[in-house]
Amino acid sequence: MERIYLDNAATTSLDQEVLLAMMPYLTTNFGNPSSIYSYGRESRMGIESARKSVAKILGAHPSEIFFTSGGTESSNTAITAAVRDLGCKHIISSVIEHHATKHTVEFLHNNNEAALSYVNILPNGHIDLTHLELLLQESKEKCLVSLMHANNEIGNMIDLHAVGALCNKYGAIFHSDTVQTVGHFPFDLKNTPVHFITGSGHKFHGPKGIGLLYINQNIKIKPFINGGSQERNMRAGTENLYGIVGFAKALELATANFETEHNYILALKKYMIDCITATIPQSSFNGDTLGNSLYAVLSVNLPKTEKSEMILFNLDINHICASGGSACTSGADQGSHVIRAINNNANQVTVRFSFSKHNTKEEIDTVVEKLKELI
Numbered sequence: 178m179e180r181i182y183l184d185n186a187a188t189t190s191l192d193q194e195v196l197l198a199m200m201p202y203l204t205t206n207f208g209n210p211s212s213i214y215s216y217g218r219e220s221r222m223g224i225e226s227a228r229k230s231v232a233k234i235l236g237a238h239p240s241e242i243f244f245t246s247g248g249t250e251s252s253n254t255a256i257t258a259a260v261r262d263l264g265c266k267h268i269i270s271s272v273i274e275h276h277a278t279k280h281t282v283e284f285l286h287n288n289n290e291a292a293l294s295y296v297n298i299l300p301n302g303h304i305d306l307t308h309l310e311l312l313l314q315e316s317k318e319k320c321l322v323s324l325m326h327a328n329n330e331i332g333n334m335i336d337l338h339a340v341g342a343l344c345n346k347y348g349a350i351f352h353s354d355t356v357q358t359v360g361h362f363p364f365d366l367k368n369t370p371v372h373f374i375t376g377s378g379h380k381f382h383g384p385k386g387i388g389l390l391y392i393n394q395n396i397k398i399k400p401f402i403n404g405g406s407q408e409r410n411m412r413a414g415t416e417n418l419y420g421i422v423g424f425a426k427a428l429e430l431a432t433a434n435f436e437t438e439h440n441y442i443l444a445l446k447k448y449m450i451d452c453i454t455a456t457i458p459q460s461s462f463n464g465d466t467l468g469n470s471l472y473a474v475l476s477v478n479l480p481k482t483e484k485s486e487m488i489l490f491n492l493d494i495n496h497i498c499a500s501g502g503s504a505c506t507s508g509a510d511q512g513s514h515v516i517r518a519i520n521n522n523a524n525q526v527t528v529r530f531s532f533s534k535h536n537t538k539e540e541i542d543t544v545v546e547k548l549k550e551l552i
Contacts, residue, residue, distance in 0.1 A: 180496045181540045185380075186329050186357060186474050186531035187500055191423075192382040198426035199384065202419040210416050211407065220418050227425035234432050236365035237391055243408050244421050247388035248356035248377040249277040250401070254390055254412075255352045255373035256281045256323055258398035260291045265321035265350050267292045269312050271304060273330075273515045278323050278354050292318065302333040302464040302519045309340070313347035320349035326374075327357040330515040330529055331464030332474035334358075341370030350396070356380055357471055359389065360431040361439075372396055376428075378420065382533070383427030387420030438534045443472040445532050445541060452545040453477060457552055463520055463527065473532050476516070478525040484551045485526050491551050492528075497544055500529045 202223055208216025210224055232239040245251045256278065259265045268282045268291045286293035294312050297305035304324060313320055322344050327334045337353060344351040352373040360381025376389035392398065404413025447467070453460050463476035479485055489501050501513065516527045
């Protein structure tokens with residue numbers, strides 16, 4: 178039986194065209210980008226043209242784009258630098274952030290480097306902007322606001338412009354984890370009030386182990402990783418050459434086909450909502466499902482039965498890949514901090530389905546049929 182893969186928010190498959198773009202740098206163009214002879218210069222050109230391409234797509238300057246090992250490193254760098262280099266002694270975040278942010282802000286707080294406040298979450302999973310403004314207003318210290326663009330478990334999205342405007346009003350630094358949206362949404366960073374955003378190649382059919390950190394040109398921070406002068410003295414270590422080339426190619430393809438893929442994937446999500454609602458009456462959905470939400474993520478609550486308690490395991494036996502909340506905690510049985518924050522119901526099990534352009538309605542029919550059996 179063919180596997181049905183519905184966990185694209187965890188990782189996506191590598192596009193064939195991306196692999197082809199990477200191949201020369203895995204084989205013949207193997208030079209170290211820091212070497213001065215032709216092999217090195219070819220590699221350096223590969224990196225710099227990738228940087229230009231990414232900057233152009235995101236509406237940024239090439240000098241604002243830095244390549245990292247992934248979203249986790251990018252968020253760690255931005256958050257730590259805001260506290261240590263930019264004088265932010267008060268962090269405002271939310272309890273539903275990805276662990277890359279959550280654990281970093283907790284570390285800095287526990288290390289007595291910054292105070293930490295959490296903005297309220299509304300019942301529909303959105304950030305309470307009124308409360309955010311109150312926290313900014315009352316803060317005696319310079320603030321760092323760290324709020325993700327789209328939640329990786331329930332899909333809820335913040336308005337970058339609204340949050341950025343509040344940060345500007347109170348002189349705060351704004352970091353947004355945009356790992357789920359870079360490659361899935363159009364960005365125009367020149368006209369977006371944000372200081373740091375992050376990206377990860379494997380979320381939009383690019384390679385793993387390559388990430389992006391955008392640092393607004395109006396701020397200056399120190400490197401998080403020290404050593405050589407790579408990434409314009411901002412990130413030491415020999416560059417992930419083929420990863421960088423693959424990241425740029427994947428972003429280019431995602432952007433070129435954005436409209437078609439967005440509409441196709443959103444239609445799949447709506448179809449699955451309709452099928453589940455019709456088939457499993459006691460089901461419900463987390464977050465602002467068809468409102469201000471990521472078109473590729475669907476978080477479903479199902480009634481807890483003997484069979485459904487082991488739902489991910491049972492789906493897996495049936496060759497269906499999905500996750501329980503966040504992929505970064507799958508296998509661990511502590512459950513999801515996000516679902517706990519917005520819907521703490523012991524009589525339900527939650528499954529996250531996340532779609533890509535490779536999924537089909539037939540697959541969704543099969544999955545819903547299987548869910549019905551398991552409940």
